[in-house]
Structure formats: C-alpha cells, structure tokens
Amino acid sequence: MNYERVLEDSFDYTKNVLWGRWLRWLQLMACIVVFPLMYGYFVRIMRGGAPAPDPGGWGRLFLDGLKLLAVYLVYVGFMLLVAAALMGGAGIAANGFVTAGVALVSFVLFILIWLVVQMAAVRFAKAGSLREAFNIPAVLGQIHGIGWGPYILSQVILQIVLGFFAMFLAFSVVTVASLAGLFAGIMGFLLLPILLLAASPPIYIFQYRYNTLVYESGGAGSGMSHP
Numbered sequence: 001m002n003y004e005r006v007l008e009d010s011f012d013y014t015k016n017v018l019w020g021r022w023l024r025w026l027q028l029m030a031c032i033v034v035f036p037l038m039y040g041y042f043v044r045i046m047r048g049g050a051p052a053p054d055p056g057g058w059g060r061l062f063l064d065g066l067k068l069l070a071v072y073l074v075y076v077g078f079m080l081l082v083a084a085a086l087m088g089g090a091g092i093a094a095n096g097f098v099t100a101g102v103a104l105v106s107f108v109l110f111i112l113i114w115l116v117v118q119m120a121a122v123r124f125a126k127a128g129s130l131r132e133a134f135n136i137p138a139v140l141g142q143i144h145g146i147g148w149g150p151y152i153l154s155q156v157i158l159q160i161v162l163g164f165f166a167m168f169l170a171f172s173v174v175t176v177a178s179l180a181g182l183f184a185g186i187m188g189f190l191l192l193p194i195l196l197l198a199a200s201p202p203i204y205i206f207q208y209r210y211n212t213l214v215y216e217s218g219g220a221g222s223g224m225s226h227p
Helices: 003-018 022-033 035-046 058-093 096-127 136-146 148-184 192-216
Strands: none
Touching: 003 022, 003 148, 003 192, 022 035, 022 192, 035 058, 035 096, 035 192, 058 096, 096 136, 096 148, 096 192, 136 148, 136 192, 148 192
C-alpha cells in the first residue's frame, strides 16, 4: 500500500469538499447536529469516486445514515456481549490472573472488531446492502487482500494523523474563541461550540476517504456496484 498516496489523496479530497464551498460546509455542520444525515454523507464518501458528493437528497441521506449506524451498533453490541460473557466468567472464577487474562482477551477482541468494522462499513456502502456489512468472510478476505500488517499500520497512521489534525484544529478554535473573547467578552467565548462544530467535518471526511482508499487497495470486490 502506498501510504503517502493515500494520505495525499485524502487531504486533497477533504480540501476539495470544503475549501471555498462555504454553503456545503454549513450544510455538513447542520448534518452533524442531525447526525443520521452526517452518517449518510459518510456512506456517500465510502461509495468512492470523485468529485466529492453533494449532501443533497436528504431522505436517502437520512436512511443511509440510519443503516450505517445500525452496522456500528450491531458490531459494538456483539463486542459488549462477548466482553460481558468473558468478564462474567472471570467473576465466577474469582481469580486475579484469570480476570487479568480475560481483560486482555477482551481488549484484543475490541481491537479486532474495531479493525473489521472499518472495512465492513465501506463494504456496506459500496454494496448498498446491510447484509454485506455482516458478510464476515468477505470482509476478512478484503483485509487479507490488503494484508493484515499493512492494514493495521494504515490504521495506526490514520490515528496519528487524526490526533495531530484534531489538536491543530482544537488549538486554532480555542485561539480564535479567546481572541474573540478579548473583544466581545463572554459572547466571544460562546463561539467556541460553533467553531468546534465547524472543525468537525474535515476530520470526519478525511477519515472516511482514507478508509475507503485503504479498502480499495485490497483489490477484488473493492469496486462492487450498489443499487
């Protein structure tokens, strides 16, 4: 996988979505408030292609967002059930070493399920079918096509970049709000949540474009059609 190309493409894509397109930026801020709409926009990003999609077609956007949320909730629910069962068994054993082992296993399972759900979400978006999000053999096959090592490294890189990106945006937002507070008093600091809201779309867009490109690097099945 060409990590540099994936990063550059994701940055360029994010810039093309938002830079100079202030109405679209405002629309996406509103979508974050009505969060199923924002998740629906994530689905459009993960379907791939360029240029970046517009956030129109609100009914379809809302339904797609609910479906993506359902995918995440099912995977998280499964993870919690497994963790609860393991911890319950450890509680019955009442052994410190067993409890520590179960906690470690639960953490590893959390990481594995988190890795799987990233690609399952992209598969759902490209196929346009909820069933494909839970086609575990196909999702694992796509990760195998990427390579487990390159895939895990790609997610480590993503989290590092998102961390720096989020810190830069947070610093910029706090600086602007503080300067506004010097001139406008408390009203300036009331801008803080609005500015934080405005800083959210680029982080999300970058993340979902990045994972889409990682998925597509796995080759077969990456360009599946959707209805």
